[in-house]
Amino acid sequence: MFSFFNFGKKKSASVAKDRLTIAIMSDRDRTNGYPFMDEMKAEIMDVVQKYVGVRGVEIRKEIDGEIEALAIDVELDKNA
């Protein structure tokens, strides 16, 4: 059972768990952004709406190495 060669070597299932934990944390960051995303969208919409018609607002959190940014797209409503 207690193999000399396995001594000190991490079992692959525990390597899998560590790698998955990190990968999933960063996936969730990327897709979910912040919990207040919807409120922020609504407020941005209100502000821009004062000046021009707005059809929708899309916000994405983008991560590039150390840099984190919010990409905000405001689609205008041509008919308004």
Add this chain to the structure above:
Amino acid sequence: MGIVIAVISGKGGVGKTTATANLGLGIALNGKKCVVVDFDIGQRNLDMILGLENRVVYDMVQVMDGDANIKQALIKSKVSPNLYFLAASQTKDKSVLSSNKVEKLITDLKEKFDFVILDSPAGIESGFEHTIEFADAAIIVVNPEVSSIRDADRAIGILDSKSAKVKNGEEVLKWLIINRIVADMVESGEMLKSEDILDILDIKLIGKIPEDKGVIDASNQGKPVVLDKKSIAGQAYTRISGRLCGQKIDMQNVEISDSGLFKRIAGIFR
């Protein structure tokens, strides 16, 4: 009014269709009226697993478009009078579904059945979104393997943002099935154990299914493995079906191999 359960996974080939067929039949054998619907447009499979491929005349898209009525399209199982099946259409065009049509179909089925189980396509694109949109609950199927678990987490993320229930401020129920567990490998630390998977995904476990050759034998014959009393996967499906019907059935530890069990018992007598 019945409950609508979407069977999802993110990654393909992990056992969604097998689960849909077996849980549908397992629930029907518990005396509940159940319909299983194949939402995997363009890749009709559930009919084969249920052994009903020769009976398909109309599919669910024809029902949604009003080209057939639901009574004509529902196919009765050969094994249980409580189980019905609605086939996917074989069209290549995946854009045939629309939210309105799907909602109407599901509302109709909910009135007729206690359980409405939807077999989702793989991936997280529109076909998947239509499957989860009007579901009350989701069964997430994973294999104890990194890519399956990661993809499941992404599918859960979409479920939590796109489901009509969540948008209404209600909760969509989530149940995890860990499929294709190889006990020897879990014991030797070469396969993720269920506690680890639950730590990572943080949803409720409803069952663990061992790897079992009987599953392929069953699909060869078109007789779901839940009918095979000797099959360990079949027994696992029977337990999960019972839990879905509200029975209290203890979780069985399928992560101990026979030799591991023997060592443990031998240990008691030492």
